[in-house]
Amino acid sequence: MFLINCPYCGERDQSEFSCGGEAHIIRPKQPTELSDDQWAEYLFMRKNIKGVQFERWNHAHGCRKWFNMVRDTSNDKIHAVYKMGEKPPVE
Amino acid sequence: MTKYRVNKTKYIDQTKTVSFNFDGKSYHGFEGDTLASALLSNGVHLVGRSFKYHRPRGIMSCGSEEPNAICQIHEDTDLTEPNVRATEIELYEGLKASSQNCWPSVNFDIGGINNFISQFIPAGFYYKTFMWPKSFWKKIYEPLIRMSAGLGKSPTKPDPELYDHKHVHCDVLIIGGGISGIIASKIAAKNNLKTILIEDKNILGGSTIYQKNENYKINNNYSSEWLDQEIAELKKLDNLTIKTRTSLAAYHSYNYLLAKENISDHLPLDKRNVGIRQRLWKIRADKVIVAAGAIERPLVFNNNDRPGIMLSNSVKKYLDFYGVSCGFNNVIFTNNDSAYETAVSLKEKGISVEMIDIRKKSNSKIVKNAEQLGVKINWNSTVVNTFGLRKINSVEIMNLSEDGSNVVGDKNKINCDCLAISGGWTPMVHMHTQSGGKLDFREIDQTFIPNEIDKNHINIGSCNGDFEIEEIINNTNKKVKNFLKVSETEFDNISVLNSKELDKRNIWLLPNFISEGKCKSFIDFQNDSTANDIKLALREGFKSIEHVKRYTTTGMATDQGKLSNMHALGIIADTAGVKIGTLGTTTFRPPFTPLTFGSIVGRSVGNFFDITRKTSIHEWHIQNRAKFENVGQWKRPWYYPINDEGLHNAVQRESKAARDSAGILDASTLGKIDIQGTDASEFLNRVYTNAWSKLGIGKCRYGLMLNEDGMVYDDGVTTRLGENHYLMTTTTGGAANVLSKLEDYLQTEWPELDVYLTSVTDHYSTASICGPNSKKILKKIFPDKDFSDDAFPHMSYQNDKIDEINCRIMRISFTGELSYEINIESKYGKSLWEKCIEAGKEFKITPYGTETMHLLRAEKGFIIVGQDTDGTMTPIDLQMDWIVSKKKYDFIGKRSLYRSDTIREDRKQLVGLLTDDPNEILEEGAQIVSDMSKKPIEMIGHVTSSYFSPNLNKSIALAVVKSGKKMYGQKLIVPMENKNINVTVSDSVFSR
Known part of the structure; x- marks a missing residue:
C-alpha cells in the first residue's frame, strides 16, 4: 500500500487513488489519417516493464485530478510525481 | 498436579485449575497454560492425524510454526473454528477442542490405510492418477477427493462475533x-x-x-x-x-x-x-x-514424525515456562549447541536425558556444563529409525561416516518417551x-x-x-x-556472559542404512511431503524451487512451511549439486499466520457490506409494497405486486397500463452530469457519436458514447439548458465511470477546452409519467402550461414551478409512448411523486418498476447498455448506424469503427427473435445455434433480453447473432436442457 504524494493535496494513502496505466501516450490529433496499425499502436500497445515506469494516476477519492508518477515496478519506489502537462523528469 | 507437571513457574498459576475437553475427554490444566501445554501436562501427545497418510501426529512446537497440533475448537455450528494451533490457544474454562483429519477417532483412524499404501501415492499422485478416464472425474474422482480433502469443518451459521x-x-x-x-x-x-x-x-x-x-x-x-x-x-x-x-x-x-x-x-x-x-x-x-x-529447525531422518518427537527448544519452554516435562526419559538429537540448554534444564530438574549429536565434538561452555551434569553424549551419530505406534518408545542410532554421507558401524537402540530434535535456527x-x-x-x-x-x-x-x-x-x-x-x-556498556558455539555441522537429509525409497523422512509435516517426494520431483524434471514446491505441496499447508522450507531447499541443492544461495527462496506471502475472515472484513458485514443508495421516493415504494432490484448501489423498484401477484403477472399488468392509460416510474437513479463552459457543445461533439452543435436551447437529444476501441460504453439523453449549459443523463450503473472518463479526457487530452463537470445525480429526483393519458395528468399538475405538440414538442424541455418550487419538465421517452419526466430538487421528490399519483388517480396511473420499463423499451427495440451490449458491440453491430455522424471529423472511438475487425460482416449483431410458439419465453443468456447436426455444435449467438409482451400478445426477445443482419426470416434453434426451441430472426423493433 503506497503513500502517494498528490501534487495538489500532499501525501495520501493509496486507497484514495486509482492507476490509469502508462503515461505520455498522446491521443492522435488526426485519428482518421492513421492506418490500422498506427491506430492499434495507440489503442492497444502498452509497456508493462519491470523497472522504472511512467504512469498516470488519479486522486479519485480526493481532488479527482489526474497526474503522472514515475514508479519502479520492481520495488514500488516512487521516484517522482508531477502534474499533467509537465515534462517528465530526465533521469 | 499431574505427574508431568514437574516444575513450578511464575507463569502458571497452580492455584487456578482450568477444566477443558479434548476429543470428548475431560482434562485439567492451569491458568497460564496453552491447550498444548495442558495436554502435555496430562501426557497427551497424540493430537491429530496427518493429512495424506493419516499417520499419528503429536504436538511438535510451542508457537505459530506448529504443523501437527491443529484443532477444531467449539462445538456450536456458528462458533466452531478449524485449523487452530493448540500451541497458540490460551486455555480457558470450558474450552472444547477436537483433533482433525481422523475418523472415527484419533486413536483408530480408517484413513490410516493410506500409510500402508504410501508407496503407491507419491508426489503428484493426484495429478497423475485422476487424469483418466475423463468421464470418471465428475461422478467418482471429485466426490472422493472432496471427501478426503480439507482440514476441519467450517461453521455453517453466520459468525455472531x-x-x-x-x-x-x-x-x-x-x-x-x-x-x-x-x-x-x-x-x-x-x-x-x-x-x-x-x-x-x-x-x-x-x-x-x-x-x-x-x-x-x-x-x-x-x-x-x-x-x-x-x-x-x-x-x-x-x-x-x-x-x-x-x-x-x-x-x-x-x-x-x-x-x-x-x-x-x-x-x-x-x-x-x-x-x-x-x-x-x-x-x-x-x-x-x-x-x-x-524458529528452530527439525532434523530430517527416517520416521521423524511420531508423537513425542518435538523441537528441542519447545521441550525447554514447556519445562521452564509451563513447568511441564514432555517425557521422563528424554533423548535429544541435535546438530548445534542450543539443544544443550534443554539438556541442562532437564538434568537440573532430575529428568533423564541423553544426547545424540551429529557433530564430532563441541567444546563450548554449555556442552561442558551438560557433560559435568552427567549427560551422556553420542558424538558423530544420527538417528536411523524411531519406534512406537501412538507415541515414540525408542530410537535406533548409528555412527556417521567421515563426510557424513553415510552411516557406519552397528545399530544401537535407546529407549525414550520423548525425542527432542534441533537442526539449528531459521x-x-x-x-x-x-x-x-x-x-x-x-x-x-x-x-x-x-x-x-x-x-x-x-x-x-x-x-x-x-x-x-x-x-x-x-x-x-x-x-x-x-x-x-x-x-x-543505557545498553552501551553492558556485561554479557554467554556460551559461544564454535563447532557446526549440517546435514539436510540424514543418511540411513535403509534404502531411500523405504524411508519416511518428513519435511513438511502438515502436508505429509517427504525427502523422497522432493527427489522424485527432481527426477521428473522439476527444477525451479517454485515448481517443486507446488508439485510436492511442500510448504503449502496452513503453516506455510515455517518448519519445512529450508530443508526442502537444502535437499534440492544437495541432490542437484548446487549451492542453496543460488536456488533462491520461495516467496513469503502474507498473512504470516492465518487470519480470520471476520478480522479482514471488520464491520463491513450485512447492511454495512456496501453502500445502499435510495431515492427520495423510496419510502413510498416500500409503503406500496414494491419488490426491489439492485442496480449498482441503488435500490430500484423492480415491480409492485398487488395481493399475491408474482413478477410475471405484475409486469403484464403494469405494461398494459402504461400503454393503455398511464404509468409512472421513479427515474431518479439515472446518472446526471451538469456540463457548463464555453466549449460545452464542442466537448459533447467529441464524446458522443452524433452531432451536438446545432441542438437548440431547450431541446433534448439521445446520445451514444463509445470507448476509444469503438465499443458502446453508455447512452442517455442530454438536454441543452442554456447557451453554455447542458444536463447529461447516463445509465444508472454507468454514472460514476462516465464522469471519470469525461474528467480524464478533459484533464489529459483536451485541457484547452473550457468545460466544467459536476455530478448532480443525487441532487434531483425524477418522476417519469408515460402513456396516452400522461399529457392530461401533466395538465392537471401544471394547469397554466400549454402541452400542445407545437408548444411543447417531443425532445424538448421547459422550466416550471410546483408550489413555488422550480422544476424541469422534459418530454422524452424510453418506452416509445408519450412521456414526460419531471425533475425536482431531491428533497421535494416524494411530494412531487405523490402529486403525480394524486393527479393520475382518475386515469388509474400505475407505478411500474424496472422490469416493466425493460419490457416496454424492448417492444420498441431500444437497447439497454450492459444488457444488450457487453463491451464488444459497436453501434453498427447494434444496427444504430443512424446515430453515428459521418460528418464529424473525430469523436471518441470513431477511428475504431473501421478497423479490419470492426468492419467484419460476421460480427455478432443485434436482432429480434420470435419463438414459433408465441407463448414460449426464451431464457436470457441462452445460446443460439443454426445447425444441430455438425459436431461440435457451433454457437452463433445468445439471447440478451426476453419478455412476454402483453401489448403484442407474444413472446419477444433481443439477441446478438453472428451475421444476424442478413438472417431476417431465417429459422434458428435455442437448445435448452430438455428441449430445442425453434425461433425466427426478426427486426429488433417489434412495435412501431
Whole structure:
C-alpha cells in the first residue's frame, strides 16, 4: 500500500487513488489519417516493464485530478510525481 | 498436579485449575497454560492425524510454526473454528477442542490405510492418477477427493462475533517483544518517539524470559531476571503502546502493516459477550524495527514424525515456562549447541536425558556444563529409525561416516518417551521479504539473513541472524542507535556472559542404512511431503524451487512451511549439486499466520457490506409494497405486486397500463452530469457519436458514447439548458465511470477546452409519467402550461414551478409512448411523486418498476447498455448506424469503427427473435445455434433480453447473432436442457 504524494493535496494513502496505466501516450490529433496499425499502436500497445515506469494516476477519492508518477515496478519506489502537462523528469 | 507437571513457574498459576475437553475427554490444566501445554501436562501427545497418510501426529512446537497440533475448537455450528494451533490457544474454562483429519477417532483412524499404501501415492499422485478416464472425474474422482480433502469443518451459521478495524500512525513500530524488541522499544520510547510494540504472545520476553542458566548472564544476573527488570521499566514509559496477543499479519510497502489483536479469544465463552473479538490494526509507521525472532529447525531422518518427537527448544519452554516435562526419559538429537540448554534444564530438574549429536565434538561452555551434569553424549551419530505406534518408545542410532554421507558401524537402540530434535535456527525473514527486502545466504550456519537496503526498516535479534545473547544485545543497540539517530543508550556498556558455539555441522537429509525409497523422512509435516517426494520431483524434471514446491505441496499447508522450507531447499541443492544461495527462496506471502475472515472484513458485514443508495421516493415504494432490484448501489423498484401477484403477472399488468392509460416510474437513479463552459457543445461533439452543435436551447437529444476501441460504453439523453449549459443523463450503473472518463479526457487530452463537470445525480429526483393519458395528468399538475405538440414538442424541455418550487419538465421517452419526466430538487421528490399519483388517480396511473420499463423499451427495440451490449458491440453491430455522424471529423472511438475487425460482416449483431410458439419465453443468456447436426455444435449467438409482451400478445426477445443482419426470416434453434426451441430472426423493433 503506497503513500502517494498528490501534487495538489500532499501525501495520501493509496486507497484514495486509482492507476490509469502508462503515461505520455498522446491521443492522435488526426485519428482518421492513421492506418490500422498506427491506430492499434495507440489503442492497444502498452509497456508493462519491470523497472522504472511512467504512469498516470488519479486522486479519485480526493481532488479527482489526474497526474503522472514515475514508479519502479520492481520495488514500488516512487521516484517522482508531477502534474499533467509537465515534462517528465530526465533521469 | 499431574505427574508431568514437574516444575513450578511464575507463569502458571497452580492455584487456578482450568477444566477443558479434548476429543470428548475431560482434562485439567492451569491458568497460564496453552491447550498444548495442558495436554502435555496430562501426557497427551497424540493430537491429530496427518493429512495424506493419516499417520499419528503429536504436538511438535510451542508457537505459530506448529504443523501437527491443529484443532477444531467449539462445538456450536456458528462458533466452531478449524485449523487452530493448540500451541497458540490460551486455555480457558470450558474450552472444547477436537483433533482433525481422523475418523472415527484419533486413536483408530480408517484413513490410516493410506500409510500402508504410501508407496503407491507419491508426489503428484493426484495429478497423475485422476487424469483418466475423463468421464470418471465428475461422478467418482471429485466426490472422493472432496471427501478426503480439507482440514476441519467450517461453521455453517453466520459468525455472531464482532470484529473491528483500527487505523494508527506511529514513529516507530517494533514487531516482536523478545529481548531485542524490548531493547529497541526502550530506546525509541525514551527518545521521544511515538512507539508501538506488538507481540503475539500474552506476555513479553520471548525465549529469554525463562532462561535461567549460569552460562547466560547479563550484568551478573540470569538473563531472565535482567529482562524482567527491563520489562517492568518499559511498561512505565509514556510514548510506548504495548500490544500483546497481537500478531503481525502483513508488511506491505511504504511501511503499511496489518496486525491482528486477539481481544477475547482467551476468555471463557460466557465472559466474551463484552464487545469485539478481534481487531485488525492498520498501521502506517515512519520506521519499522523487525524483531520477529527465529524458529528452530527439525532434523530430517527416517520416521521423524511420531508423537513425542518435538523441537528441542519447545521441550525447554514447556519445562521452564509451563513447568511441564514432555517425557521422563528424554533423548535429544541435535546438530548445534542450543539443544544443550534443554539438556541442562532437564538434568537440573532430575529428568533423564541423553544426547545424540551429529557433530564430532563441541567444546563450548554449555556442552561442558551438560557433560559435568552427567549427560551422556553420542558424538558423530544420527538417528536411523524411531519406534512406537501412538507415541515414540525408542530410537535406533548409528555412527556417521567421515563426510557424513553415510552411516557406519552397528545399530544401537535407546529407549525414550520423548525425542527432542534441533537442526539449528531459521531467522524469521518473512516480514523483511514481505516488505520487498532481499535475502543473503550465510554459508556458515546455512541461513538466509536480511539484506538491508531499505532505509525505513531494520531487522534485529535472531531474525537478523544474531543467535547469541551477546551479539543480540550489542548489535541491537548499535543498529537501533544508528537507525533512530540516537547517540548513547543505557545498553552501551553492558556485561554479557554467554556460551559461544564454535563447532557446526549440517546435514539436510540424514543418511540411513535403509534404502531411500523405504524411508519416511518428513519435511513438511502438515502436508505429509517427504525427502523422497522432493527427489522424485527432481527426477521428473522439476527444477525451479517454485515448481517443486507446488508439485510436492511442500510448504503449502496452513503453516506455510515455517518448519519445512529450508530443508526442502537444502535437499534440492544437495541432490542437484548446487549451492542453496543460488536456488533462491520461495516467496513469503502474507498473512504470516492465518487470519480470520471476520478480522479482514471488520464491520463491513450485512447492511454495512456496501453502500445502499435510495431515492427520495423510496419510502413510498416500500409503503406500496414494491419488490426491489439492485442496480449498482441503488435500490430500484423492480415491480409492485398487488395481493399475491408474482413478477410475471405484475409486469403484464403494469405494461398494459402504461400503454393503455398511464404509468409512472421513479427515474431518479439515472446518472446526471451538469456540463457548463464555453466549449460545452464542442466537448459533447467529441464524446458522443452524433452531432451536438446545432441542438437548440431547450431541446433534448439521445446520445451514444463509445470507448476509444469503438465499443458502446453508455447512452442517455442530454438536454441543452442554456447557451453554455447542458444536463447529461447516463445509465444508472454507468454514472460514476462516465464522469471519470469525461474528467480524464478533459484533464489529459483536451485541457484547452473550457468545460466544467459536476455530478448532480443525487441532487434531483425524477418522476417519469408515460402513456396516452400522461399529457392530461401533466395538465392537471401544471394547469397554466400549454402541452400542445407545437408548444411543447417531443425532445424538448421547459422550466416550471410546483408550489413555488422550480422544476424541469422534459418530454422524452424510453418506452416509445408519450412521456414526460419531471425533475425536482431531491428533497421535494416524494411530494412531487405523490402529486403525480394524486393527479393520475382518475386515469388509474400505475407505478411500474424496472422490469416493466425493460419490457416496454424492448417492444420498441431500444437497447439497454450492459444488457444488450457487453463491451464488444459497436453501434453498427447494434444496427444504430443512424446515430453515428459521418460528418464529424473525430469523436471518441470513431477511428475504431473501421478497423479490419470492426468492419467484419460476421460480427455478432443485434436482432429480434420470435419463438414459433408465441407463448414460449426464451431464457436470457441462452445460446443460439443454426445447425444441430455438425459436431461440435457451433454457437452463433445468445439471447440478451426476453419478455412476454402483453401489448403484442407474444413472446419477444433481443439477441446478438453472428451475421444476424442478413438472417431476417431465417429459422434458428435455442437448445435448452430438455428441449430445442425453434425461433425466427426478426427486426429488433417489434412495435412501431
